[in-house]
Amino acid sequence: MKEFDQAKIEQAVTMILEAIGEDPSREGLVDTPKRVAKMYQEVFQGLNQDPKEHFATIFGEDHEELVLVKDIPFYSMCEHHLVPFFGKAHIGYIPKGGKVTGLSKLARAVEAVTRRPQLQERITSTVADSLVETLNPHGVIVVVEAEHMCMTMRGVKKPGSKTVTSAVRGVFVDDAAARAEVLTFIRS
Ligand SMILES: Nc1nc2c(ncn2[C@@H]2O[C@H](COP(=O)(O)OP(=O)(O)OP(=O)(O)O)[C@@H](O)[C@H]2O)c(=O)[nH]1
Ligand SMILES: [Zn+2]
Structure with a gap:
């Protein structure tokens, strides 16, 4: 602690x-x-949490198809200016070996990673890598979209601008159709 x-x-x-x-x-x-x-x-309470600890809840379920939790709202603090950035995270994965985690645990991992001084890119890759390290799934795709107050209320002052970051691991790296399917679900 x-x-x-x-x-x-x-x-x-x-x-x-x-x-x-x-x-x-x-x-x-x-x-x-x-x-x-x-x-x-x-x-900043996420500083005391490891996102991986939330994926310890594993159910044996024979589902080796997409699981996607989308539109997970989050608030974080830009580490350069200590002002908020906020938006939505979408997390998809394809389980392997009967290992699925609780749906709420995906949202809990987002909380653990966002409630710290952060960068959007690091949020995105940390969530993806935490899933890979704990569940060893066939693939993971994480998409984060956010508005940064440091770009809207100060500095370049571009309200309404959005930053989108993604992290893909495993089968999603080479399978453009699988990536496209997830993006279709995210937009629907
Ligand atoms: N890559 C990345 N950049 C970020 C994030 N949050 C804020 N930034 C950027 O961090 C940069 C810091 O730039 P600096 O030139 O050191 O600071 P600054 O003079 O306050 O920059 P301006 O915002 O352009 O006024 C800015 O371009 C911000 O837009 C993030 O999550 N990811
Ligand atoms: Zn900033």
């Missing part, structure tokens, strides 16, 4: 408020450092 230092975050937030010329002791701000620390504990 990595240490979460609530007092240190409170100090840091107080310093940021002072540095922008605010008065941290005024009524509206007096509890803000505490609130922000509590919020960071929640939005």
Whole structure:
């Protein structure tokens, strides 16, 4: 378990408020450092989780065809600016050897990976590799689509722009028809 230092975050937030010329002791701000620390504990709680631990729930089921959970909503924090990026993750895999995991575990793995300072590419590949390492399936495909607040409310200011990343493993690498089938389901 990595240490979460609530007092240190409170100090840091107080310093940021002072540095922008605010008065941290005024009524509206007096509890803000505490609130922000509590919020960071929640939005960064994935730092204490390994996505693979969720795939320990394995059912023996003889299904060697596609399993796809799509439209899993997520919120993460861009590691460059510490502002949110958010969107949907779609996870498909083809089980092998009768090893399937609980459907909710796919969404739990997304939570574990997104609730940290992150990059969209790393979220995508970490989820794919975690499935490969635990279930050893025939193939995995992960698609993540997100809007990055660092590109909308600041900087280049392009609201509505979306970033799509994908990670394919196993049979999906060479099988364009299998990839296309998944993309059709994702869009439907
Ligand atoms: N590849 C990748 N880049 C990201 C992600 N989130 C944010 N970024 C980018 O990280 C880059 C950081 O660029 P820098 O030039 O170091 O920082 P900056 O001056 O704040 O950049 P601007 O956003 O262009 O103003 C920006 O281009 C962001 O759009 C992500 O998940 N993946
Ligand atoms: Zn950013």
